[in-house]
Amino acid sequence: MREILDIQKQLLPDLMDVMKKRYSILQHILVSGVVGRRTLASSLDMTERVLRGEVDFLKEQGLLETDASGMKISESGRRLLEAMEPIIKMAFGLTDLEESIRKAFQISQVIVVPGDSDTSTFAKKELGRAGAAALRKYVSKDDIIAVTGGSTMAQIANNLAISSKMKGSWFVPARGGLGESVDMQANTIASIMAKKTGGKYRLLHVPDHLGEEAYQSLIQDPQIQEVVNAVRSCRIVVHGIGDAMVMARRRKVDAETTRTLQADGALAEAFGYYFDRQGNVVHKMPTVGLRLEDLQRVEVVIGVAGGKSKGEAIASVLRHGQEDVLVTDEAAALEIMKHV
CATH class of the missing domain: 1.10.10.10 (Winged helix-like DNA-binding domain superfamily/Winged helix DNA-binding domain)
Known part of the structure; x- marks a missing residue:
């Protein structure tokens, strides 16, 4: 060809x-x-x-x-x-770009769509379509699928439809999310995905990050513990990747912690964990839900993120080594390759 x-x-x-x-x-x-x-x-x-x-x-x-x-x-x-x-x-050269990233970071599959999600609504929608297609490819009957929040994840939910493969599946939020825009919360996205596919869902009604005392109290609640156990036994995770400082502002992280993140070179955020350029975890928020150590036994981890501004952040998360599949756009992919 x-x-x-x-x-x-x-x-x-x-x-x-x-x-x-x-x-x-x-x-x-x-x-x-x-x-x-x-x-x-x-x-x-x-x-x-x-x-x-x-x-x-x-x-x-x-x-x-x-x-x-x-x-x-x-x-x-x-x-x-x-x-x-x-x-x-x-023809666009995206196949070579996919293979270069796949080899550089030793992951199973890379999917690159045209455009830049930072500047193009179409590219953002196409990212969602490709993310939904990746999920359909890897899902099997009666799976538990954990999802995070964010605008890209909302686009993935919009591109799902009734599916015989997903009818018996459970969609669960990877972590809490009260405090940000309701339509971007993991709870909302999990419920939309379930309704779109004919699956089922469980919700986690806890804040996105907590103080240590509140965390220890909530984690003992039997109903919360039941949902958390389901989240931590998921077979598939679909998650976004954020710029560390942007996510710190969105999560209303206090000024002292923000200064610490900057001093430690935090570039990326995923699951409430902050990563530096080498892919090391430099900070973690106490969250009720999926932990980084849980990813080691998850069969399929699908990261979906795009936009030139996120290229270096995506590279740092890939360098941490937990991803199996990356769905991104051309602008981010070109930036990623600058940081190999």
Whole structure:
């Protein structure tokens, strides 16, 4: 396949450009669900006149459907996109990027989507779609799946659907989350994932981080202990990765701890643990839920994070060595490779 693409690039460079353009149009519509022409043209940085011609062609091929509400992908278009994905990834150079990161950090699979989640809503949605696809690939019947909070995890939840594989599965929050936006909390995301897939869920109604005395008190509660035991016996974990200082602000970490994090070189946060450039844990918050040591016996750990600004943070978490699968975007992947 690579040889054929190389020949096409040399002999028919215009054909490659047209293929990429039409793939991008179809992919944007797939991720958007239903979208109007003006909104799509703006997202693609394309004039409405040029887009109209491409949309007419794709519609004639039976790849798009249009009605008063806008454009949506047809079933034929959906199948074509699935078949084209490996070709497009190779054409964009994403396949090589995936393999470079996989080898550098010795993980099972790396999935890189086009774009930069920091600047593109589409890239963020595509990250969610790819994260949902990764979860579907690894899930098996009656699994316990622990999930963290955050906007990327919310996108993954939005891309799940009724699944016979997931119907018997339990979705649980990896940790507490009261105190931040409700729709971004792990509890909310676990419940949405369960409802979308036909699975079941348990909630953990405790703050995201606690003082030692409050932690010791809560962990003795029988109902909380029951949910915590379920969380710590999960087979799959799906989690986000955050920039350390951004997450410290979001978690309302006190000024003294924030200064300590900065002094210790904290770059990344995951599960309430803060990591430095070498992947060492430099600080941990007392949380009720999944602990770092629990990950050692979890069968599949899926990290999903993107955006150029998070590249170095993602690299530091990968260096810690607990990840099995990484789903990221092109901008983050290029930054990750600068820190290998």
